[in-house]
Amino acid sequence: MKRSLLLNSIALILPTHLLLASPGTRPLPVNDTKSQRALGGKLVGKIVEGPNNAGVAFATVALLMPKDSSLVNGAVADENGTFVIAEVAPGNYLLRVTNMGYQTLYRPNVKLAAEASLLDLGSITVQPEAQKLAEVVVKGEKTMIVDDIDKKIVNIGKDMLATSNNVSDLLEKVPAVSLDENGNPQVRGKGNVVVLIDGKPSNLYGSDLPTILQSFPANLIERIDVMTTPSAKYEGEGASGVIDIITKKTKIRGMNGGARLSIGNKNNNAASGNLSYKVGKFGLNASLSGQTRAMTWERTLSRDNFVTESTSHLQQDGTGGNKGKNAFGRVGVNYDFNDKNSIEAGVNYSRDNSRNNSNILNETTLASGVVSESFRRLNNSKGNGDNLNFNLDYRLKFAEKDHQLNFNSSYSLGGSDGESYFSQESTVDSLLRNQQNLRNNNRHSLFLNADYTWPITPKATLEAGVRSRSSSNDNVNAFYNLDRETNTYTFDNNISNVFGYKDATYTGFMTFSQKTDLWGVRAGLRVTDYNQDINQISRNQDFSVHFLTLVPSFAVTRKLGESSQMKLNYSRRVQRPEADWLNPYTDVSDPRNVKTGNPNLRPEFTHKAEMGYSNYEANGGWGPSLFMDYSNNAITQIRTIDEAGVSLTRYDNVGREFSYGFETDFSQKLFGDVLKINGSGRVFRSEVVSAVAQIDNRTWSYSGNLNAFISLPADFRASAYVNYEGPRAIAQGTRDGVFIANMGIRKDLLEKKATISFNVQDIFLSRNYRSQLNTATYSQASNWHQTNRLVNVTFQYRFGKISASGDDA
Known part of the structure; x- marks a missing residue:
């Protein structure tokens, strides 16, 4: 293993001209390029892993002299396993293939004839390397960050897993990714991110994304x-980018698995188990997890109302908490008919229960200092939701070399129900309230996808696909007020709502990729036909919306060395209105700050461009870039206020959003494997401008995150994570910066079959989300602060035999 890693590192570091000048070669004059071309031919091939012939990324291929194994020439395979060795003199050679985690392969009698200019070696199969230690597989980890032509691949290592219970914990450790106060992912500090799971929309697993991410075991x-500038292969939605969460597949022989138990303060506990088994052509994987969670918060809001002649002031102060528990189960089977045909089927089930409460004091003060209105608003809510998802995937490799057809399908159905009880206390009878809100939601969706990959030449690939996604959502919000005379609840038709929503998306895309020794190009176009049917049942109003959109993408890379490259990317993105943004239901849970949907929303189109450099090797690297995002029809939340001091918030198309700046991510191993660090940082300008809404906010900002993993004596490892999202311009104001710090320590036990870890999240209780809004009609400052840090102890046990996949330690 160490020898393979050393060889990989040497091949990445040594320039080509030094490789050519190694002992045993027949040197040519440095300036005699024509002579080199005349005497040299090319070796091409592809490194694959058996039995499914999956490409092995970044394997090192060395061409040796048979007598003394001296190095003649070499190359590093690309992310698909394809390699090219140029300028090879005619003769008989020994080929050596090395890669971390695989057995070294030697192929003798590689003969290049004098009259041949090209020798195609075809697919070369390497076998995974495993060392058995008390029936636990121990392997080297992959490089954490791999920079592809249109995305960054972040491999999840054992250090990240040891300090993460779920996908939400993992995302916080990924460069350029953060979570907002509700647990929704952000890229470069901005929302509107498309989250995929194995290339499929995450909403197939449920309607509430933060809950999905919290329930998915790490x-x-x-x-x-x-993907900050995704290619046309990916969904055109998501103005900020796309995050694709790739789950582990069954690539084992025999059986392995693990169990995990986490016990934390404030009833934040989790347990999970997973099992993988494969024998012959049949594979099985299953997992089960459960979680309880609890979070407390405090909130303040201070607003001056300028609508009336005499300024009034609203002050809100309160506390609250959210509790919940969820369960997630998954079973998948796969069968390899032969080396060209395989099928996989699976089912996922999730269930979530939530309990929320709040206690908010509201006081309105006139300019004279007299309190004109005072009441306390108490809210107790509970909700239940479940989701069932079926998937069926089929892969076919044609007789022609590397032609491949993938078919994916998913069907999801689920529902949720909830009830909220509001009690409004005051010394003034007219302000007394008792209300209840009963909710019910039913949804189902179908996803179909077919992709065809055609390697036109060893270095040119055409990929085309068609996709269809349809969903239906029926949402009932029934609101009742207590009649104090009869002591019964009566239905309020004015703020109740029955809302039906359907959408259907039909997409076709095509991408073309071309690579040479130095250049790489990928161009694509996605055409999407999008249809929305909106039925405001309670108001007897319905209408349909149809959008036809084109999403082009282009990326070009220039290789500067074996591991370094420059790249330029462009992508057009579209953010279509979501069902909740369109639903005109009025949420009056906070009667001084009501919310509603806007059925007149139009899509937002964003142009994204990025130019960057990357250099990632086994011990680390970095990837600086310049980026720019521009949209001229941005969807954002707008708040207006009436004479009574009540604000109304809804989504609207406001105008222009523009951001540009410098960003870099990096990873590095120091002092051997004693210290590993990775992170990202950016400095950028954000602008929100709308003449219609009278908005002109522009500001410079900076953000970044850092992860550190430290090896200590006696098999202890410590970790630390810090993230800072700097202030930025938002519609009607600014949002302050947010700082978060976590830490942990772990120890391997039972001959590395088990791990115990201690973790603390939000060490300094610094999850403070502050914003200031300033318009001609009001001025507002608000703060939401999480008030409980999370402390947990986690024990993980692993078992298993020979594995052909990465360690999940």
Whole structure:
């Protein structure tokens, strides 16, 4: 293993001209390029892993002299396993293939004839390397960050897994990714991110994304792909980018698995188990997890109302908490008919229960200092939701070399129900309230996808696909007020709502990729036909919306060395209105700050461009870039206020959003494997401008995150994570910066079959989300602060035999 890693590192570091000048070669004059071309031919091939012939990324291929094994020439395979060795003199050679985690392969009698200019070696199969230690597989980890032509691949190593219970914990450790106060992912500090799971929309697993991410166990995840300028292959939605969460597949022989138990303060506990088994052509994987969670918060809001002649002031102060528990189960089977045909089927089930409460004091003061209105608003809510998802995937490799057809399908159905009880206390009878809100939601969706990959030449690939996604959502919100005379609840038709929503998306895309020794190009176009049917049942109003959109993408890379490259990317994105943004239901849970949907929303189109450099090797690297995002029809939340001091918030198309700046991510191993660090940082300008809404906010900002993993004596490892999202311009104001710090320590036990870890999240209780809004009609400052830090102890046990996949330690 160490020898393979050393060879990989040497091949990445040594320039080509030094490789050519190694002992045993027949040197040519440095300036005699024509002579080199005349005497040299090319070797091409592809490194694959058996039995499914999956490409092995970044394997080192060395061409040796048979007599003394001296190095003649070499190359590093690309992310698909394809390699090219140029300028090879005619003769008989020994080929050596090395890669971390695989057995070294030697192929003798590689003969290049004098009259031949090209020798195609075809697919070369390497076998995974495993060392058995008390029936636990121990392997080297992959490089954490791999920079592809249109995305960054973040491999999930054992250090990240040891300090993460679920996918939400993992995402916070991924460069350029953060979570907002509600647990929704952000890229470069901005929302509107499309989250995929194995290339499929995450809403197939449920309607509430933060709950999905919290319920998905971390040890099921193999890698996370982050695309800030996605190619046309991916969904055109998501103005900020796309995150694709790739789960582990069954690539084992025999059986392995693990169990995990986490006990934390404030009833934040989790347990999970997973099992993988494969024998012959049949494979099985299953997992089960459960979690309880609890979070407390405090909130303040201070607002001056300028609508009336005499200024009034609203002050809100309160506390609250959220509790919940969820369960997630997954079963998948796969069968390899032969080396060209395989099928996989699976089912996922999740269930979530939530309990929320709040206690908010509201006081309105006139300019004279007299309190004109005072009441306390108490809210107790509970909700239940479940989701069932079926998937069926089929892969076919044609007789022609590397032609491949993938078919994916998913069907999801689920529902949720909830009830909220509001009690409004005051010394003034007219302000007394008792209300209840009963909710019910039913949804189902179908996803179909077919992709065809055609390697036109060893270095040119055409990929085309068609996709269809349809969903239906029926939402009932019934609101009741207590009649104090009869002591019964009566239905309020004015703020109740029955809302039906359907959408259907039909997409076709095509991408073309071309690579040479130095250049790489990928161009694509996605055409999407999008249809929305909106039925405001309670108001007897319905209408349909149809959008036809084109999403082009282009990326070009220039290789500067074996591991370094420059790249330029462009992508057009579209953010279509979501069902909740369109639903005109009025949420009056906070009667001084009501919310509603806007059925007149139009899509937002964003142009994204990025130019960057990357250099990632086994011990680390970095990837600086310049980026720019521009949209001229941005969807954002707008708040207006009436004479009574009540604000109304809804989504609207406001105008222009523009951001540009410098960003870099990096990873590095120091002092051997004693210290590993990775992170990202950016400095950028954000602008929100709308003449219609009278908005002109522009500001410079900076953000960044850092992860550190330190090896200590006696098999202890410590970790630390810090993230800072700097202030930025938002519609009607600014949002302050947010700082978060976590830490942990772990120890391997039982001959590395088990791990125990201690983790603390939000060490300094610094999850403060502050914003200031300033318009001609009001001025507002608000703060939401999480008031409980999370402390937990986690024990993980692993078992298993020979494995052909990465360690999930």
